Amino acid sequence: MAHVQSCRVLIAGTGPAGLATALYLLRRRPDLKGQVIALERRRHPRPKVCAGGLIPKTMLALAELDLPLDVPAVSVRRGVARTEVGTVDYRGGGVLCTVVRRDEFDARLARAARQAGLEIIEDCRVGDVQTSADAVMVHATAGDFAADVLVGADGSGSRVREALFERDRQWVGRAVMLDVSAPAARAADFAATPYCFDFTCVSAGIRGYSWSFPCLIGGRPYLNVGIYDQCPRAAVDPARAKAALLDALAQAFPDLPIPAPHQGGYKAFPIRWYAPQQSFVRGRVLLAGDAAGVDPLMGEGISCAFEHGKLAAQALDDFFGGKPDALAAYDAVLHRGAAARKLRRLGVAARLFYGPRHRLYFRLASLSRSAQRIGIDWYNGADHLDEKSIPALLTRWAKAVLFGFPMG
Ligand SMILES: Cc1cc2nc3c(=O)[nH]c(=O)nc-3n(C[C@H](O)[C@H](O)[C@H](O)COP(=O)(O)OP(=O)(O)OC[C@H]3O[C@@H](n4cnc5c(N)ncnc54)[C@H](O)[C@@H]3O)c2cc1C
Structure with a gap:
């Protein structure tokens, strides 16, 4: 044996x-x-x-x-989010994300x-x-x-x-990414480079967003760019799925040297998302x-x-x-x-922001700066905010509206 x-x-x-x-x-x-x-x-x-x-x-x-x-x-301290209804440029003071x-x-x-x-x-x-x-x-x-x-x-x-x-396969999304060297203008002031999220692809039926994150490869400044689609099979014809994603990615960042799909360099990987x-x-x-x-x-x-x-x-x-x-x-x-x-x-948010009434929800999300800040801190788990109940979060928001930040 x-x-x-x-x-x-x-x-x-x-x-x-x-x-x-x-x-x-x-x-x-x-x-x-x-x-x-x-x-x-x-x-x-x-x-x-x-x-x-x-x-x-x-x-x-x-x-x-x-x-x-x-x-x-x-260490990223500034974030930019683009949607069909506008752009939010966010600087919260602290580190929003650390890219490794x-x-x-x-x-x-x-x-x-x-x-x-x-x-x-x-x-x-x-x-x-x-x-x-x-x-x-x-x-x-x-x-x-x-x-x-x-x-x-x-x-x-x-x-x-x-x-x-x-x-099951219905809870498996997909992300495609590649690294591009940072354009000279950004490399010069790399520490101030924001991370960017572009949700405009939602109107094309993609349940996700394109991103651009500053990163270091071998000590040199690069941007990691990619696109996430929560339901690649549901959104588009599977035969075109990857091409549609790469089209949307190129449209999101026209200023970056993103290669055409046939030029290669892209890496795709599944992401299984939580379903209760x-x-x-x-x-x-x-x-x-x-x-x-x-x-x-x-x-x-x-x-x-x-x-x-x-x-x-x-x-x-x-x-x-x-x-x-x-x-x-x-x-x-x-x-x-x-x-x-x-x-x-987050599953509920995905249904709202990536669903047929996404414009409405993006508009609502764009209305209040203090709600955005609490939303980002909640998402980031800053100060263990993500462990708080909805009433506790609403109280924080009300305090922020009335008295401004920082909040107790
Ligand atoms: C393009 C893309 C971008 C992403 N960007 C981010 C991001 O910026 N931030 C973030 O938080 N998350 C991001 N994610 C998600 C993140 O990568 C994963 O959620 C995370 O890696 C999960 O960690 P894990 O340990 O569960 O799985 P993994 O990191 O996938 O580790 C699984 C390990 O198991 C090994 N393994 C697999 N099969 C076997 C086997 N049969 N036998 C033995 N070993 C095996 C693998 O080699 C691997 O080492 C991204 C995902 C993708 C696809």
Whole structure:
């Protein structure tokens, strides 16, 4: 019989969700050192198709984990949003987004997780998964693994999800991106470059937006540009889907040197978004990050990956501490907890802003500067605002209107 390697916790995938799970878990339970294994189909630093925008909520998670952001990064303090009804140019004072390169960022997280006691087996692809009442068996390219619990953190195309959960595709969006070198005029004052979101493609049936983020590649200024479509299959003829997206991207940023589709350089990747109809736990298997589903409105998923990792670690800690219902409780918290509430609200926002009456909602959103500011702070999770109730947010807004910012 083939050798089977045993451990307490097996993690499929070492993106932010898998690594955050390990980092939070090993902080809570250092006794699990050497008993937590992650399987990664690639090798760090591995490429990841992503714009690398870390919202302030992710920065809070890094601080909570005592992880300094010591990879090259651009701090963005100004944002521009264009819609059919007008343009908002926003400067809130603080950092709106920190843009990293995912190969460098994820490799940094992997190093920290290894130091904390995670064993990472690279070039190892998870294949089949079998579960029984008291264990999970995973067949992977580097061998067979038996674990008390498996965390499926293997991204939007999760093999773990495919093996044990719903095989649905209707909640999978798509983003296409590429890096262009920053035009000389912007490179000269790169620190002041805003990040831009252009929602004008919604009128063409694309449920999403084009973006442009300043970033550093090898120390040189670049712009990462791309377009997100929440429902690529629903919006346009599938045969034309990518061409329609790239047309919309070029129209959004006519001033940038965006190559024609046939010139290549574009990278596309799916984004699974959160839908509360789904389940996130099957017996001893949990899903986290993109495998579970992230922000439907913007496709932002790094903060969700950290949030899921933290919640998964808490569930695992409780489970090993003698609470057999702890894994089922993880499913409940991903349906009803603060993170789930935020994702549900973003799902509602996606239906409004990307739906047939989008002009009306963009117009409403453009009316109040203070509401915009609270909306952005809520989205960014600044000051844990995203964990507050709607009445608490309305009170903040009323205070802002009456007394101005900063608010208590
Ligand atoms: C074009 C684009 C731009 C984006 N921009 C942003 C952004 O600016 N900000 C933001 O917050 N989010 C962004 N996202 C979303 C973000 O990239 C994801 O939400 C985030 O990476 C999710 O982290 P994760 O750990 O769940 O999955 P991933 O980062 O995808 O990690 C999954 C890991 O699992 C590994 N894996 C996959 N299958 C297997 C297998 N069978 N066996 C073993 N290992 C496996 C993969 O190699 C990978 O390392 C973007 C996404 C796209 C597509």
